[in-house]
Amino acid sequence: MVLTYGAWNKIKNVTQGTGVNFAWAQILRIATMHRMLDMYGALPYSQISSDKLSTPYDTMEEAYHAMFTDLTDAINVMTENPNNRTMAKYDKVYDGDFEKWVKFANSLKLRMAIRIRFADREYARQMAEEAINHSIGVITSNEDNATSLGTKNQLYTVLVQWPDQCVSADITSYMKGYNDPRMSKYFKKKTSDNDYVGMRAGLSYGNDITGPTFSRINVGEMDRTLWMSAAETAFNKAEAAMLGWDVKGETVKDLYESAIRLSFAQWGVSDGIDQYLNDESST
Numbered sequence: 001m002v003l004t005y006g007a008w009n010k011i012k013n014v015t016q017g018t019g020v021n022f023a024w025a026q027i028l029r030i031a032t033m034h035r036m037l038d039m040y041g042a043l044p045y046s047q048i049s050s051d052k053l054s055t056p057y058d059t060m061e062e063a064y065h066a067m068f069t070d071l072t073d074a075i076n077v078m079t080e081n082p083n084n085r086t087m088a089k090y091d092k093v094y095d096g097d098f099e100k101w102v103k104f105a106n107s108l109k110l111r112m113a114i115r116i117r118f119a120d121r122e123y124a125r126q127m128a129e130e131a132i133n134h135s136i137g138v139i140t141s142n143e144d145n146a147t148s149l150g151t152k153n154q155l156y157t158v159l160v161q162w163p164d165q166c167v168s169a170d171i172t173s174y175m176k177g178y179n180d181p182r183m184s185k186y187f188k189k190k191t192s193d194n195d196y197v198g199m200r201a202g203l204s205y206g207n208d209i210t211g212p213t214f215s216r217i218n219v220g221e222m223d224r225t226l227w228m229s230a231a232e233t234a235f236n237k238a239e240a241a242m243l244g245w246d247v248k249g250e251t252v253k254d255l256y257e258s259a260i261r262l263s264f265a266q267w268g269v270s271d272g273i274d275q276y277l278n279d280e281s282s283t
Helices: 002-015 019-040 060-079 098-115 121-132 154-161 169-177 230-242 252-266 273-278
Strands: 146-148 225-228
Touching: 002 019, 019 060, 019 098, 060 098, 060 121, 098 121, 098 146, 098 225, 098 230, 121 230, 230 252, 252 273
Parallel strands: none
Antiparallel strands: 146 225
């Protein structure tokens, strides 16, 4: 959070809080802060500035409302400048394509709306429908997935190099039970018996968590880091449709199955999709 706000404050001062580059900074700020809020609860957001040594905390409701306002303003500014490519050399996600940034921002807005729907359903509906029905809209294709390229994939650092971060038994149990053909894309097999073995949460294994005892996530040191996918967005649209919100006439079933197909394509799995979708017996 400190790193985010240091950069954000500099951009705010240089741009005087206006223009397409400030809008871009706002989107990146919100992409960071909504995760922090969901993990930790109330945090400073609306009153942060470079000239304050301490900042009052916002409640989660106050912060979410402020984030939605800032995100909507940023979307509006970028929508007016979709072909602005002046920042392409600095953009490690979309190579300066601001139209794709609008899709990401709308998808982020939809995700946030789904997150708060139990707290404020009507406001969540309004935000979700604005995102889905926007003129540019949300991410619908894997070609528009938000992935970043840095000096190193930090998931590799945490989930491969750190000895205590193994695959969870929860997800291996689900994926084995449903014969999910994406397992080989997600995980590496436990080498001792050529199987996918997850670690049960909350149990103490002493020093046995290192080496081949449990499966590891299948990620390379220089793989791109996923921020937002078409599959996640389609699942969020499916939930919106389930709630009776305006999703341009698409059905829950079609959106849900589209999300699964997008996920299979994202992971490069072409076989077994129909069998997976039509499986009514596996548990």
